[in-house]
Amino acid sequence: MTEIESRFRRxxxxxxxxxxxxxxxxxxxxxxxxxxxxxxxxxxEGKELxxxxxxxxxxxxxxxxxxxKASEGLEKKYxxxxxxxxxxxxxxxxxxxxxxxxxxxxxLGEKKGxxxxxxxxxxxxxxxxxxxxxxxxxxxxxxxxxxxxxxxSGNAPFGVYTHxxxxxxxxxxxxxxxxxxxxTANLSVIPKEFRVNPDDVSEFQWVNRDxxxxxxxxxxxxxxxxxxxxx
Amino acid sequence: xxxxxxxxxxxxxxxxxxxxTLPVASSVFMKRQKKIDPExxxxxxxxxxxxxxxxxxxxxKHSKKPKPVDELTLDVKSAKNIEERRRPNTELTLEIIDExxxxxxxxxxxxxxxxxxxxxxxxxxxxxxxxxxxxxxxLSPELYTSAIQPAPNDLPLTxxxxxLTPPIKKYEAPDGDYIDTTRNWAS
Numbered sequence: 001m002t003e004i005e006s007r008f009r010r011x012x013x014x015x016x017x018x019x020x021x022x023x024x025x026x027x028x029x030x031x032x033x034x035x036x037x038x039x040x041x042x043x044x045e046g047k048e049l050x051x052x053x054x055x056x057x058x059x060x061x062x063x064x065x066x067x068x069k070a071s072e073g074l075e076k077k078y079x080x081x082x083x084x085x086x087x088x089x090x091x092x093x094x095x096x097x098x099x100x101x102x103x104x105x106x107x108l109g110e111k112k113g114x115x116x117x118x119x120x121x122x123x124x125x126x127x128x129x130x131x132x133x134x135x136x137x138x139x140x141x142x143x144x145x146x147x148x149x150x151x152x153s154g155n156a157p158f159g160v161y162t163h164x165x166x167x168x169x170x171x172x173x174x175x176x177x178x179x180x181x182x183x184t185a186n187l188s189v190i191p192k193e194f195r196v197n198p199d200d201v202s203e204f205q206w207v208n209r210d211x212x213x214x215x216x217x218x219x220x221x222x223x224x225x226x227x228x229x230x231x
Numbered sequence: 232x233x234x235x236x237x238x239x240x241x242x243x244x245x246x247x248x249x250x251x252t253l254p255v256a257s258s259v260f261m262k263r264q265k266k267i268d269p270e271x272x273x274x275x276x277x278x279x280x281x282x283x284x285x286x287x288x289x290x291x292k293h294s295k296k297p298k299p300v301d302e303l304t305l306d307v308k309s310a311k312n313i314e315e316r317r318r319p320n321t322e323l324t325l326e327i328i329d330e331x332x333x334x335x336x337x338x339x340x341x342x343x344x345x346x347x348x349x350x351x352x353x354x355x356x357x358x359x360x361x362x363x364x365x366x367x368x369x370l371s372p373e374l375y376t377s378a379i380q381p382a383p384n385d386l387p388l389t390x391x392x393x394x395l396t397p398p399i400k401k402y403e404a405p406d407g408d409y410i411d412t413t414r415n416w417a418s
Binding site: 002004005007008011015018020021022023024027126131132133151152154155156157158159160162179181182186224227230 | 309312313315316317318321330331334335337338341352355356359360362363364366367370374377378379380381382385388390399402
């Protein structure tokens with residue numbers, strides 16, 4: 001919550017409380033207070049407390065103390081106040097309130113341990129007779145080292161980037177460049193442990209939008225992929 | 232006495248195979264079946280049927296009840312001492328009134344800004360997708376036609392989270408059964 005939101009919320013809650021009626025619990029608290037005052041008075045006058053016997057029960061104050069104790073015990077046991085760790089590489093450890101995207105350093109070429117790309121979104125070449133979505137599914141399947149449950153949203157790509165090869169590669173392959181189409185895929189279940197296929201990927205990390213802009217090279221590429229982040 | 236009949240007495244086989252209970256042997260606790268007049272039986276049957284029908288009607292009537300709006304229904308039990316429940320009036324100072332007004336204005340402005348941002352994002356995303364599809368059409372019409380097909384299996388999309396706190400490691404769920412007592416209302 002932003003500062004404006006939390007301030008508005010606080011004031012709204014106060015206003016609502018002013019307008020509301022007393023709840024059963026609050027009535028009980030009032031009654032408890034009355035009872036305690038009477039007891040004090042009786043003690044001061046040195047009279048018997050027997051006439052209060054029926055009224056003395058569990059006061060709300062006692063209950064609140066019990067709850068407080070129980071909540072402290074749970075706090076100690078589970079440590080709820082612990083902030084999500086920012087440094088971790090796993091999905092579940094990193095900033096749970098941000099949208100994260102997987103970027104990789106992908107190995108290309110035939111031989112293993114060959115050239116690896118700069119930080120990019122995972123990519124794969126479209127094969128003959130395959131739709132783009134199937135390529136995206138294959139890409140996820142081949143790059144991940146564990147079974148993932150992933151939902152690709154829609155058949156249409158959300159963006160395109162035209163990549164021009166530098167002249168030596170262009171001469172070698174006979175093509176001037178490549179077009180990269182982007183798809184989004186959401187992890188429907190956050191895995192306990194996330195691994196990548198070491199044959200295809202040399203490094204990976206989960207980044208939020210700001211980190212994406214600072215780590216991934218190529219402004220045009222990043223602009224084309226910017227709708228991967230919904231924030 | 233002939234020889235044959237004395238043999239029959241000696242025989243181990245039971246001569247009388249039908250066993251009959253004597254009236255004395257029946258228990259006194261057994262309820263004797265009353266013979267009912269068929270007319271009366273018919274009447275009783277009709278009555279029972281009527282009662283069952285009525286019960287079914289009642290059940291149907293209750294099952295068709297729409298979900299009550301909690302905010303609109305009066306809690307009779309709590310309404311009895313409603314006068315006890317009133318809070319003392321709070322006198323608002325000028326500062327507090329001002330603070331609330333400015334907070335509301337700030338909040339409204341922030342919502343408008345958020346809406347504009349979202350709107351820009353959606354427009355941008357649609358434009359980006361349109362561009363991508365146009366490029367794809369130029370490259371390969373087949374891929375384009377496959378890309379513009381609707382994907383009904385993707386919907387409805389359910390996304391869980393993000394949660395406020397990270398998952399608790401080594402959390403032991405308390406023992407017990409989960410019984411859902413939520414009442415179903417007519418939709």
